Amino acid sequence: METKNPITVVIIEDDETIRNGFTYLINATENYKVLNSYSNVEDALLHLVNDKPQVILLDIELPGIKGIEAIPKIKHILPKTYILMLTVYDNEDNVFNALTKGASGYLTKSDNTEKIIDAIQEVVDGGAPMSMNIAKIVIKSFHKNQNSPLTKRETEILEQIANGKSRSKIAKQMFIDLETVKSHIKNIYIKLNVHSREDAIKEAKNNKYI
Amino acid sequence: METKNPITVVIIEDDETIRNGFTYLINATENYKVLNSYSNVEDALLHLVNDKPQVILLDIELPGIKGIEAIPKIKHILPKTYILMLTVYDNEDNVFNALTKGASGYLTKSDNTEKIIDAIQEVVDGGAPMSMNIAKIVIKSFHKNQNSPLTKRETEILEQIANGKSRSKIAKQMFIDLETVKSHIKNIYIKLNVHSREDAIKEAKNNKYI
DNA sequence: CAAAAAATCCCCCATAACGGGGTATACATC
DNA sequence: GATGTATACCCCGTTATGGGGGATTTTTTG
The missing domain is CATH 1.10.10.10 (Winged helix-like DNA-binding domain superfamily/Winged helix DNA-binding domain)
Incomplete structure (x- = not known):
């Protein structure tokens, strides 16, 4: 592991505790760096061009512009950035919408640090990390519109x-x-x-x- | 556990496989007995007076009279019978409707045998057994129409x-x-x-x- | 019980929305 | 070249909608 080129992360999450907690935990991990964290999408959109993170952790339940609506906006200015959704409730609509709009993966806020770091790594490696129960929903959703x-x-x-x-x-x-x-x-x-x-x-x- | 006074159960479920499976599994459990099983509400209503089960497992998705519509009818002829709803989809409307109409609990069909037996026991003991995700929906529903x-x-x-x-x-x-x-x-x-x-x-x- | 709230029913009006019938073009896939 | 998809346009008659007035009865609540 080289510390010269850490994986860069930006967090968009309105809950200060979670935001700071995630920032701390990710920064404490070698090879991962949180460039900035924002409490809302509007702020984030203003600075993301400068931040140019590889990965964004994006809360679904945000004041103002909702997480899901933010996905296309973020993708527009940073097409190559991977977006990992953060959620408390594994709502089927949200999950599916976010994935179709360009989110790369899905994490529940109760996932532990290790899982989150793993997910970030997985996503920059081209994977699609998500919690088990979320995966189930996705599978169900895919079954849905099938025939x-x-x-x-x-x-x-x-x-x-x-x-x-x-x-x-x-x-x-x-x-x-x-x-x-x-x-x-x-x-x-x-x-x-x-x-x-x-x-x-x-x-x-x-x-x-x- | 005494085998003299088993907890009596009736199953109303249109899928034959599930119906027979549940019947078999419950009968195989000491102290539980399936008196009869029916594929529709109409049949069940004709015989429930004689069956007088303590617990009814009632499918939500039934042909003809739907499970939820059946609850008041069943309660009318057997007011003391506990009704456990069986469902594949944990639809909010259904869950809440069933509970307000008099269902005592809720089970998803994917719940394993042990859970189902536990639920039957719990309901005769005066509890309100339900799957975790269903419980969440109920909580949400209570939060909902409040203000x-x-x-x-x-x-x-x-x-x-x-x-x-x-x-x-x-x-x-x-x-x-x-x-x-x-x-x-x-x-x-x-x-x-x-x-x-x-x-x-x-x-x-x-x-x-x- | 009396007042308040909720639920019920009635009339009028102009406009918007609906469902169904056809037809046509551009484009991609097969 | 046929098929499927997405797009757009025309016509027609019928139904539904939203908003404006009420009025009555049942239920709830103080």
Whole structure:
């Protein structure tokens, strides 16, 4: 182990105790260095360009910009940085969203130091570290959308519908035309053999398409 | 352990493999006896009066009458029987509904035999056995509707809206008039300071009202 | 019991949203 | 060259929605 080129880390976590604890523990480990730590995404985004860390530990539950929303923003300015999510609750949606948005791995805050260091190392080695229970969720999630008759886009739209969004809202949000949304919805209905938003949601949920 | 007065159990579960598996495993345990097992609630209701089990293992996902709907019916004819719900998915709504309707505990189907036997014993001893992750959901649910500005009825209706149901569907399902639903929705919007279904859902989810 | 809160039901109105019918283009995969 | 996907546009009639007024009854609570 050489101390000349330590693995550089930035921590984004609003809880001061956890933030300082992690900073201390990682810095105490040979070959790992915490460049900076921030309590919110906004601050972090301002300084990350200078920090240029190899790995970011990113809390999911943050005030202001949430951890998951932060992923694309961080990836935009630092495309090569690995992001490890920190979470207390292993919520399925969060896990899956974060991974699809570009997070490399997942850690629960109760994981011990050794695990966290291992995870950082693993991620710079190209791995995808995550807690066991999180891995289970991911597997379940992958099982989910597997044999769905819906395309990616259709699934996205159905999820918006399940959130109570109108066609026009969906269109605006996805930067596509209202008519395109209509087309997709028509196809969703045909594929699911339903004739209403309600039935589509029900059918999709029953079959774990969403 | 005396074998003269075994704890009597009835299983209601549509999957034959699980049904027979549980029956076998419970009968193989000293002091526990499965009186009967049924693949649906309708059959069970016809024979439960004769069975008079102390404990019923009740699947949530049943054809015909769903497990949760069955709880009050079972409680009606056998008020002293303890009901343990069996589930594969630890869905928050289901868990909470079942418990408020009179279920005593909750088990995931992946729980091992020992856990299930323990749960049966615990429930006849007056406990409320449930898997750890289910317990978490219950705690969350209790935290949830605490300081909600919405009334019970309004919350019910908002939940229906969040499931994509139209006013008229909600009205039919809740056996109330369309106009009543409209009134409730109007009040929901005022209380949440929103002007659309979408925003109401978002606001309610953010504040854990639903 | 009396007052307050919650739940129920009724009317009107204009607008927005919906579901269904077709058609068409660009693009990638196969 | 056929298929699948994502995109966009047209038409149509029907339904649902949100907001504005009430009113009544049941339930809860002080």
